[in-house]
Amino acid sequence: MRIYTAVLxxxxxxxxxLTAGLTVETWMLFQLRRASTSNELRAWTLPLPGLTxxxxxxxxxxxxxxxxxxESLKAWELAWPRFAVLETVLFAALxxxxxxxxxxxxxxxxxxxxxxxxxxxxxxxFWLKLSLNIRIWIVFGTVLLMVAKPGFSESVTIVVASILCxxxxxxxxxxxxxxxSIAGKSPH
Numbered sequence: 623m624r625i626y627t628a629v630l631x632x633x634x635x636x637x638x639x640l641t642a643g644l645t646v647e648t649w650m651l652f653q654l655r656r657a658s659t660s661n662e663l664r665a666w667t668l669p670l671p672g673l674t675x676x677x678x679x680x681x682x683x684x685x686x687x688x689x690x691x692x693e694s695l696k697a698w699e700l701a702w703p704r705f706a707v708l709e710t711v712l713f714a715a716l717x718x719x720x721x722x723x724x725x726x727x728x729x730x731x732x733x734x735x736x737x738x739x740x741x742x743x744x745x746x747x748f749w750l751k752l753s754l755n756i757r758i759w760i761v762f763g764t765v766l767l768m769v770a771k772p773g774f775s776e777s778v779t780i781v782v783a784s785i786l787c788x789x790x791x792x793x794x795x796x797x798x799x800x801x802x803s804i805a806g807k808s809p810h
Contacts, residue, residue, distance in 0.1 A: 626694050633687035640680040644758055646673055654745045667728040674721055685710055701774040702767045705781050709764045713757050720753040756788030
């Protein structure tokens with residue numbers, strides 16, 4: 623097996639792990655918004671440390687292997703690899719900010735002085751949903767950049783469209799919202 627093939631395989635696996643992490647995060651945020659007790663909230667934040675480690679590791683592998691593959695193809699002079707790097711950096715920044723907020727929720731849940739209104743504010747944060755949706759669309763945009771290998775203006779369009787699609791999909795609300803009840807009863 624050639625080194626290029628092995629690196630391409632590692633790149634693909636890292637993208638799959640990153641995508642799986644986004645899936646787990648999506649489910650976790652959905653459940654955090656639906657939880658009716660602090661114990662339910664606590665249970666849905668349990669995967670957070672593993673999710674963070676897997677996501678960061680995968681993103682680093684994606685970045686390193688992507689740089690190697692681009693260098694192997696002598697493609698750095700093209701626009702699309704530069705925009706793929708830009709999207710990777712944006713993905714990492716949004717993920718870091720969302721991770722910080724999720725860790726704050728976990729700390730609040732583990733503190734002795736749980737505050738219901740603060741928990742509601744953190745778990746219903748539009749920022750968490752926005753960050754997640756933009757990161758999902760960044761993955762789509764980056765894959766499109768790699769497949770289409772567009773020029774500069776098309777690459778800009780893909781990146782902007784990814785961000786706008788993420789923003790737009792964040793505005794969609796499914797189901798009804800319920801507030802967290804520390805006492806264990808959901809409000810009516």
